Amino acid sequence: MENSIKLSEVIGSGKDGGILKEDILNYLEKLTGATLPPSPKAEITPPPPKPKDRTIPIPISQPPVSTSKDRTEPVKGFHGAMVKTMSAALKTPHFGYCDEVDLTELVKLWEELKPTAFARGIKLSFMPFFLKAASLGLLQFPILNASVDENCQNITYKASHNIGIAMDTGQGLIVSNVKNVQICSIFEIDTELNRLQKLGSVGQLSTSDLLGGTFTLPNIGSIGGAAKPVILPPEVVTGALGTIKALPHLNEKGEGCKAQIMNMSWSADHRIIDGATVSRFSNSWKSYLEALAFMLLDLK
Ligand code: COA
Numbered sequence: 284m285e286n287s288i289k290l291s292e293v294i295g296s297g298k299d300g301g302i303l304k305e306d307i308l309n310y311l312e313k314l315t316g317a318t319l320p321p322s323p324k325a326e327i328t329p330p331p332p333k334p335k336d337r338t339i340p341i342p343i344s345q346p347p348v349s350t351s352k353d354r355t356e357p358v359k360g361f362h363g364a365m366v367k368t369m370s371a372a373l374k375t376p377h378f379g380y381c382d383e384v385d386l387t388e389l390v391k392l393w394e395e396l397k398p399t400a401f402a403r404g405i406k407l408s409f410m411p412f413f414l415k416a417a418s419l420g421l422l423q424f425p426i427l428n429a430s431v432d433e434n435c436q437n438i439t440y441k442a443s444h445n446i447g448i449a450m451d452t453g454q455g456l457i458v459s460n461v462k463n464v465q466i467c468s469i470f471e472i473d474t475e476l477n478r479l480q481k482l483g484s485v486g487q488l489s490t491s492d493l494l495g496g497t498f499t500l501p502n503i504g505s506i507g508g509a510a511k512p513v514i515l516p517p518e519v520v521t522g523a524l525g526t527i528k529a530l531p532h533l534n535e536k537g538e539g540c541k542a543q544i545m546n547m548s549w550s551a552d553h554r555i556i557d558g559a560t561v562s563r564f565s566n567s568w569k570s571y572l573e574a575l576a577f578m579l580l581d582l583k
Contacts, residue, residue: 286360288500317471361503368516373513375516376554376556379550381547382569384544384573386409388575390571393409393412407473408473408476409502409527411470411472411473414472414579416568417444417498419475421444423494423564424560424567425440428498431554432517437555438555443465444464445463445464445498447459447496447499447500448460448479449498449503452484452486457483469582497518499512499515499520499549506528507526509526512550519552520549521550522549525547569572
């Protein structure tokens with residue numbers, strides 16, 4: 284009840300399938316990186332639309348009030364689970380890798396395709412392109428879509444590319460995933476992202492939307508800045524997309540031009556993935572996005 288868990292979704296390991304405290308704790312742990320579903324009894328109201336974080340924040344009508352007293356509260360529920368999983372995540376030796384991507388061509392294409400997607404009832408974002416490029420890269424470097432067991436003795440190469448995205452919602456941070464990106468079109472991925480965002484904003488994602496991720500690619504750049512991502516075990520790679528910015532750039536002829544540049548970083552489990560593999564994967568991901576014609580060639 285404390286964490287609004289539906290017992291029907293928990294697999295019991297006790298006698299006759301009875302649910303033990305341990306089962307609840309395991310379930311909570313699996314949800315880490317995602318907020319717990321709200322209590323079914325709780326009234327669900329969509330959060331009010333947020334101002335765009337990339338612009339200068341609009342002053343709120345009342346200035347924030349400072350308090351004179353300290354406040355202590357227990358770390359529980361989702362936060363408690365996050366403490367556990369993030370502490371476990373940091374036992375994984377992280378290999379960090381950064382690069383920048385020129386998205387000038389993608390931004391142009393996105394502008395062109397937006398009205399068509401809108402006419403089909405879908406808001407087109409950059410995310411389906413990032414996810415599809417990642418999936419094409421994962422086909423070449425399947426170790427990045429693997430999982431390892433707790434003592435790192437077995438590696439399982441996952442057949443499905445279930446790519447996780449973090450969503451900043453009124454209920455907190457939710458990580459859900461788009462299943463089988465390897466067989467989806469850009470439009471299908473976008474449709475699924477729209478569905479997940481819609482359900483996430485009202486706290487109605489199902490357990491299957493939240494579990495089963497094999498690779499994670501959060502877009503912190505839609506809020507601003509760039510990030511150093513943390514791996515979510517048993518996954519072995521997490522990326523972090525930075526903000527796309529119009530910047531002065533030199534083209535191949537050495538002439539100054541305006542380009543849409545995004546910083547990108549990856550964290551990989553260095554016990555099983557070496558830096559060169561991450562770099563090659565990242566180069567592949569980047570070239571699909573910088574020269575979209577190549578993505579067309581490899582799309583199924
Ligand atoms: N750089 C610059 N602008 C970006 C961007 C980026 N990396 N990503 C998205 N945008 C823009 C979009 O183009 C859109 O602009 P528009 O309204 O003019 O069309 C705007 O930001 C909002 O994007 P959004 O509609 O939210 O769609 P999205 O599919 O790009 O992003 C989410 C979806 C769920 C990833 C995003 O809403 C979100 O929650 N991001 C935060 C994730 C987070 O908290 N990460 C932390 C991980 S620990």
